[in-house]
Amino acid sequence: MQLLLTLAWLAAFVSSVLAQRIAIGAPAEWTNVKPGQNITVRVDRPNTLSSSQEVAIAIGLWPCGSTACSNIDVQEVLGNVLYSGPYAPKLVSPGLPPFQNFIVTVPVHFQPQEVSLSVAHFSLIGAGFEPFLEVANITLIIPKAN
Numbered sequence: 001m002q003l004l005l006t007l008a009w010l011a012a013f014v015s016s017v018l019a020q021r022i023a024i025g026a027p028a029e030w031t032n033v034k035p036g037q038n039i040t041v042r043v044d045r046p047n048t049l050s051s052s053q054e055v056a057i058a059i060g061l062w063p064c065g066s067t068a069c070s071n072i073d074v075q076e077v078l079g080n081v082l083y084s085g086p087y088a089p090k091l092v093s094p095g096l097p098p099f100q101n102f103i104v105t106v107p108v109h110f111q112p113q114e115v116s117l118s119v120a121h122f123s124l125i126g127a128g129f130e131p132f133l134e135v136a137n138i139t140l141i142i143p144k145a146n
């Protein structure tokens with residue numbers, strides 16, 4: 001009985017935490033970007049029934065160098081921090097989850113390579129305002145200039 005209760009509690013906890021996750025709505029994974037280019041990063045926060053209070057995000061670009069970004073634990077590095085501050089997603093269009101757009105600039109000194117775009121997200125969950133931290137990431141490409 002005790003075990004069942006614990007499992008039920010864990011399941012409820014895990015699903016409430018999963019439900020609070022953000023997603024990078026744009027750009028799409030594997031998008032080509034240029035050094036110096038402004039890109040719009042759309043940070044989605046799907047609507048959930050469980051309550052949460054948004055605190056902040058930080059957006060970083062990590063140059064993966066001569067290796068593929070998938071060989072790097074990109075959750076541990078933000079690299080060049082292009083934005084850090086408040087996050088206030090809003091429901092703007094019925095077909096999309098609540099989101100906020102951030103315009104960030106690809107550092108001009110970046111060489112052709114794979115770069116990892118990571119968004120670190122901090123929020124407070126539930127009646128007890130439990131601290132929650134996660135990192136979402138996608139890989140972008142800086143192609144060789146011809």
Ligand SMILES: *[C@@H]1O[C@H](CO)[C@@H](O)[C@H](O)[C@H]1NC(C)=O
Pocket residue numbers: 036037038105
């Ligand atoms: C990128 O955004 C910055 C800051 O908003 C602006 O000053 C700059 O002109 C933009 N650059 C391009 C290429 O649009």
Ligand SMILES: *[C@@H]1O[C@H](CO)[C@@H](O)[C@H](O)[C@H]1NC(C)=O
Pocket residue numbers: 069070071074116136137138139
């Ligand atoms: C990014 O995050 C996903 C999980 O959403 C993970 O599978 C992937 O390996 C991560 N790394 C890169 C470079 O995309």
